[in-house]
Amino acid sequence: MAQIAANLQRIKNGQRRYAITPRVPAGFIQPEQLQKYIDVANEFGAVLKLTGSQRIMITNLKAEDVDKAWEMLGMEPAYTVSNRVRSVKICPGTTFCKRAKQDSVHLGMQIERKYLSQEMPSKMKIGVSGCLNSCTESRMKDVGIIGTVEGWNVYAGGSGGAHPRIGDLIAEVTTEKEALALVDRIIAYYKENAQIERMGEFIDRIGLEAFKAAVLGDLEGAPAESKSDEPAVFLPGHGNDPEPEAPRLEAGAPITPDTIIRDIVDTYPNVVPVLQSIGMGCLGCPSSTAEPLWQAAEIHGVNVYDLVQKLETARKGA
Numbered sequence: 001m002a003q004i005a006a007n008l009q010r011i012k013n014g015q016r017r018y019a020i021t022p023r024v025p026a027g028f029i030q031p032e033q034l035q036k037y038i039d040v041a042n043e044f045g046a047v048l049k050l051t052g053s054q055r056i057m058i059t060n061l062k063a064e065d066v067d068k069a070w071e072m073l074g075m076e077p078a079y080t081v082s083n084r085v086r087s088v089k090i091c092p093g094t095t096f097c098k099r100a101k102q103d104s105v106h107l108g109m110q111i112e113r114k115y116l117s118q119e120m121p122s123k124m125k126i127g128v129s130g131c132l133n134s135c136t137e138s139r140m141k142d143v144g145i146i147g148t149v150e151g152w153n154v155y156a157g158g159s160g161g162a163h164p165r166i167g168d169l170i171a172e173v174t175t176e177k178e179a180l181a182l183v184d185r186i187i188a189y190y191k192e193n194a195q196i197e198r199m200g201e202f203i204d205r206i207g208l209e210a211f212k213a214a215v216l217g218d219l220e221g222a223p224a225e226s227k228s229d230e231p232a233v234f235l236p237g238h239g240n241d242p243e244p245e246a247p248r249l250e251a252g253a254p255i256t257p258d259t260i261i262r263d264i265v266d267t268y269p270n271v272v273p274v275l276q277s278i279g280m281g282c283l284g285c286p287s288s289t290a291e292p293l294w295q296a297a298e299i300h301g302v303n304v305y306d307l308v309q310k311l312e313t314a315r316k317g318a
Contacts, residue, residue, distance in 0.1 A: 024078075112126075115187065132146060
């Protein structure tokens with residue numbers, strides 16, 4: 001019988017088949033590691049399966065082959081028991097993605113190194129996204145962090161499964177260090193006070209406001225590296241919400257390279273075909289529409305001044 005981490009996948013005709021899942025931080029894997037997966041699959045007649053946690057599962061293994069497979073891989077298991085931090089899912093962020101607003105890889109890897117496989121009251125999944133598109137489904141994770149132009153939004157209590165739950169916004173912070181400090185507080189409070197329940201169930205049981213009060217406080221100990229004199233943490237409904245932004249493009253105002261895509265679309269919907277003609281198919285995506293026109297032009301390889309001229313012509317109805 002296997003001595004190292006493996007999951008029983010099925011029993012068919014009296015035969016047991018197992019799966020193993022090596023740890024792949026942030027889903028980044030080297031070619032030589034991929035070759036080891038191939039070697040194991042060929043050696044033991046296994047099947048490779050991509051998972052939703054940015055890993056590669058090796059399944060259809062016999063019990064007697066599990067230890068041998070781990071030895072060939074030379075990798076550590078992603079996790080060993082259920083009631084632990086099972087995954088930290090990380091998007092490409094500003095390291096690789098043109099849409100990202102923050103460096104989710106740098107932040108996510110710090111969280112992954114600190115928390116992966118830590119024992120918890122129940123299983124925990126964490127998601128880190130570099131923009132509001134949230135490709136890692138961060139609001140569907142027990143702890144979710146989403147990058148914005150201003151900093152990071154930190155969520156808690158999300159989950160999928162039979163009873164899906166959208167995570168609650170706990171706070172908006174300005175710096176990566178503040179985001180890490182808040183994640184530490186959320187996990188510590190949950191770990192110390194929850195029963196055998198997911199983060200969302202814990203929040204529902206004690207109440208969202210009580211949870212926020214416990215994990216926020218004055219964020220004592222969080223490095224005060226705000227980019228402005230505004231509060232480091234915005235707690236909606238508690239008197240320190242950020243002021244709503246005034247419209248940045250009034251009707252009749254000209255379009256310039258610095259005009260935000262969202263404002264162009266909202267104020268002059270008749271120019272949308274011009275934007276679509278250069279390949280902007282993401283006009284419904286929050287991250288892309290938050291970009292200035294010059295950045296969109298750069299991404300799509302067009303001259304911004306030529307684009308402005310076309311938009312102005314369409315705006316004026318010429």
